[in-house]
Amino acid sequence: MKQYSELDREELLALREDLEKEYEGKQALGLKLDMSRGKPGKSQLDMEADFFNMLNPNVDFNSESGIDCRNYGELTGIHEARKLMAEMIGVKDSQVFIFGNSSLNIMYDTVARSMMFGVCGSTPWCKLEKVKFLCPVPGYDRHFAITEQFGIEMVNIPMNEDGPDMDLVESFVNNDATVKGIWCVPKYSNPAGVTYSAEVVKRFASLKPAADDFRIYWDNAYAIHDLYDDRRDELPEILSACEAAGNPDLVFEFCSTSKVTFPGSGIAAMASSERNLEFIKEQIKIQTIGHDKLNQLRHFRYFKDVNGMKAHMRKHAALIRPKFQVIISALETDLKDLGIGTWTNPNGGYFISFNAMNGCAKEIVKRCKEAGVVLTGAGATYPYKNDPDDSNIRLAPTYPSLEELTQATEIFVLCVKLVSVEKLLEA
């Protein structure tokens, strides 16, 4: 098969006719499929029987240090839960606070606190004329939504295969004191599946920010979310890298078990230097008396340690892997060598990132929708929902069944072809 760009006008017209017929056929099926969000599939949620038996009338509800987890207290979480989450992301127990059920909520509150109270004594951001965040793109739409809501100006930073463009990051952070943060998903990034290299992590740890209240917002959402046993990424631990570089307070790290146990009913944590945590504690102790320690205890008793979590994640991988493969095989079979799209084949995480020909993403998503397949909105992976190339589409394979994914991918591939042909005919 020739690349589409090599087809002449007549060939393109003939192809369009065929594709349109095929598309009408798909539309007639009246499907309702959804590849839009990174939601675990039902089979992932059908946990081992034991999880809900971790707490029952025949056990005690005491933490290892003797705290009754059913009562008030322990603002920063019971020690064994802090230890469990610390192991998950490779930091020290003392660097971890446990919060509620959502790392997104912690991130939002962390930005909100900075708006209202500053960072470790700095001027509250709401008193400043301009605050900027760097946003590696494509990235996670919910990060961008937070900074957008607070009126923080977002600056796109291109992602390379080993992480964000660090020349650009350094140039901004080290020179522009209005730059107060950068959103990072450093492992199996959303959506591109990129894991930051050792060199990139080292350069992050060695930043010399113009602003004292600059922090790296390190959303380690997929720390143990490998898809394969034999190919997996390793992310160097950033807090120790920052300490080594003489920058101990540079990072706010976030993680959760939302995609380990249950979205909405997991536990979420923040990791940072003890100085940063002490500052935050002064505020959270007014915000709440404490988070859900019974759920912390339930998680600890179920997993015992990080090995328990990793064993559990291998079961998840076995369920998710075929879903990624269905999509990737279909893309390989149907789109390879056509020159109308590229895609990732990540070692972990929750997404496949697809790049269409420039100017095609919105139309592809629209056509998919009209044929019954909901994708993440085109542009969602960019600040202000504005993908300047109108190219990136995020595919989320985890929630649908294999059969649904097969159908949805067929339609997706068809729409990519159709829209690309139309684009080429316009030219």
Added chain:
Amino acid sequence: MKQYSELDREELLALREDLEKEYEGKQALGLKLDMSRGKPGKSQLDMEADFFNMLNPNVDFNSESGIDCRNYGELTGIHEARKLMAEMIGVKDSQVFIFGNSSLNIMYDTVARSMMFGVCGSTPWCKLEKVKFLCPVPGYDRHFAITEQFGIEMVNIPMNEDGPDMDLVESFVNNDATVKGIWCVPKYSNPAGVTYSAEVVKRFASLKPAADDFRIYWDNAYAIHDLYDDRRDELPEILSACEAAGNPDLVFEFCSTSKVTFPGSGIAAMASSERNLEFIKEQIKIQTIGHDKLNQLRHFRYFKDVNGMKAHMRKHAALIRPKFQVIISALETDLKDLGIGTWTNPNGGYFISFNAMNGCAKEIVKRCKEAGVVLTGAGATYPYKNDPDDSNIRLAPTYPSLEELTQATEIFVLCVKLVSVEKLLEA
């Protein structure tokens, strides 16, 4: 026994000598007792076996409308949980959003949102020169801590036996546009155990605030927390009263099951007009994907409806009532007619409020501490921890055992006597 104020100097000196000896004896016991916080006692937490069996591998995890509670979704809570909490406080399901585990956290976030985004389109409070909250006193220290953290000026409003001094409330709210809120615990108030009368609720509902963004912060923490079967307070429902008065958006109401099921592992809710809730939803949808629906489901399945909750609360009352009675009997026996203190005997809630002679509260709390009894800090029931009369002390009977309470109250009574004598000798 004569009133202390009628004793002459010699009698006071003799009394002091006796009391000091007694005090030294108590100190020698080396007790460690705590009547400081409104924490449920262990026996309250030893729930029926069924609670933790509500979710187990043999049940499904679907809400009544078919939502898998283990997965993302339902930002405002599953319907049956909204209904349960609505019944608890007597409002409509559509007026309730379920949040996380803590109504304090909802209140904090509600004030924080107003600081950053205003209320239903008003100017964000952080852009205003002055923002004031009215604070009925004595009141709840954690409310005051929130407004203090945000730099909101707090104005004391005296509490009467039927609620706050409404002449003063009306005068402030209806004339001063910098007054943006009032903290209320309208039923079994913390600490005085007062329930607002129908007249007071009606006057609240009929306020004509000078500020569009004024709201009543109605912390209905003890809605079903009666101590007795035969004497209980009734609080008129405020949202419908506001609707009737043409003020539908006037109230943000808060409640939780923290003192129904588990502090830290209950569910918390906010009730308000649909207009207010819609405004808030625009912000919380950025803050989180959703709260813990499994815990919502667990609560619903355990209680089924408000009657289940009330039956459960009668069991709590049976455990707590004797604790209140131990203290009240001791006060009656040892302090009645001495003219050195008054106290409440509430029909519900979590506290007894004690008023010492002016200028004595701090010293009483200090003496108690030195004899091994921790009380809530004197002044804590006032904004800025400043009780202008240095008189109010909050007693929290629920956490200690009956035996501990007996010992602690003996020491408390002794310290009240001793400090009062010293005060009279100073005069």
